[in-house]
Amino acid sequence: MSKTIEVENLVKVYRNGVRAVDGLSFSVDKGEIFGFLGPNGAGKSTTIKILIGLVNPTEGRLLVNGIDITKHTTEIKRATGYASQETAIDDRLTAWENITLQGHYYHLNGREIRTRSEEILRMFDLYERRNDLAETFSGGMLKRLDIAEALIHRPQILFLDEPTLGLDVQTRQVIWTYIERLREEHGMTIFVTTHYMEEADTLCDRVTIIDRGTIKAIDRPEALKAQLGGDVITVSFSANSEPTSVLERIRQIEQVLSIEKNGNGAHRIMVSEEGEKIVPQLFALCEKEGITIDAVSLKKASLDDVYLHYTGHAMRNAEESKETHFKARMMRGKARRK
Numbered sequence: 001m002s003k004t005i006e007v008e009n010l011v012k013v014y015r016n017g018v019r020a021v022d023g024l025s026f027s028v029d030k031g032e033i034f035g036f037l038g039p040n041g042a043g044k045s046t047t048i049k050i051l052i053g054l055v056n057p058t059e060g061r062l063l064v065n066g067i068d069i070t071k072h073t074t075e076i077k078r079a080t081g082y083a084s085q086e087t088a089i090d091d092r093l094t095a096w097e098n099i100t101l102q103g104h105y106y107h108l109n110g111r112e113i114r115t116r117s118e119e120i121l122r123m124f125d126l127y128e129r130r131n132d133l134a135e136t137f138s139g140g141m142l143k144r145l146d147i148a149e150a151l152i153h154r155p156q157i158l159f160l161d162e163p164t165l166g167l168d169v170q171t172r173q174v175i176w177t178y179i180e181r182l183r184e185e186h187g188m189t190i191f192v193t194t195h196y197m198e199e200a201d202t203l204c205d206r207v208t209i210i211d212r213g214t215i216k217a218i219d220r221p222e223a224l225k226a227q228l229g230g231d232v233i234t235v236s237f238s239a240n241s242e243p244t245s246v247l248e249r250i251r252q253i254e255q256v257l258s259i260e261k262n263g264n265g266a267h268r269i270m271v272s273e274e275g276e277k278i279v280p281q282l283f284a285l286c287e288k289e290g291i292t293i294d295a296v297s298l299k300k301a302s303l304d305d306v307y308l309h310y311t312g313h314a315m316r317n318a319e320e321s322k323e324t325h326f327k328a329r330m331m332r333g334k335a336r337r338k
């Protein structure tokens, strides 16, 4: 399969000294949906901005469509489409005005702009609403319009930086179907960043887990889960039990890889094998320490667990802080425009 993106030892040190990207190497096949999954500040947006020629790398070899990005920025801009993490829509303009403006930005002629805008708005089921102001659009429609705009110059590779951030679950799934259609019907290569596990799991052919500018794991979601091979035991201790000392002893069990407290106050214990044999040991330890267990469950590792294993922190916490940050930013944006 031909490689659309090839990155070797990519490094980005910003002027303030932040090493946002620290030696990434990966490649993306033509027609692949390739995901970057990582917490805040992992270097996802920086990598995208480098790959579309918006930010200069400090070091590294970068080929997009076989072309060296650093030397041929015009070709790269033509070959790639980009929908940034914050939508680029002007909500005082209509959908039609927004998308045609983008066509002018790419110096397309009037006829091209009209035909392509119609085609793309139809593809994203927004044509009927083309004369409505973007400020009347829902979050999901705005994101669709934003992705649509990135396609006006018919790029071969589409970069989507957190295309579903802050959207509800149903709307996220709708966005995925549009993304999948771009690959199915147009053979587009899609590079997507996300912090939603189910998005990476369902949408992406391959997922890269990135943290602090380095790649922790890269493979098909099923392969990542299979490599971990382990089980997850979730334990809820009784509210009036203080489990600190028993947790210490559980940690010493050979097969225990990690223990994390989840959002519901339960403890998630990742074990390398045979979880069903560990559960009785947990009960025995708790009994010895006089700790009561309210509930216990055992399941195979999910992508969430893979993430936790490689980054050492739960994605749920990152998701929450990120959505709060995103919503605050949206509110600030709205207030500014008033």
Ligand SMILES: Nc1ncnc2c1ncn2[C@@H]1O[C@H](COP(=O)(O)OP(=O)(O)OP(=O)(O)O)[C@@H](O)[C@H]1O
Residues within 6 Å of the ligand: 014, 015, 016, 018, 019, 020, 038, 039, 040, 041, 042, 043, 044, 045, 046, 047, 085
């Ligand atoms: N223009 C910049 N100047 C200096 N530092 C920057 C700049 N842009 C990003 N950084 C820093 O580089 C690091 C990586 O940021 P980046 O935006 O690439 O992460 P990210 O994975 O996209 O995070 P998020 O999930 O929050 O979007 C962070 O520490 C960030 O503060």
Ligand SMILES: [Mg+2]
Residues within 6 Å of the ligand: 044, 045, 046, 085, 161
């Ligand atoms: Mg980002």
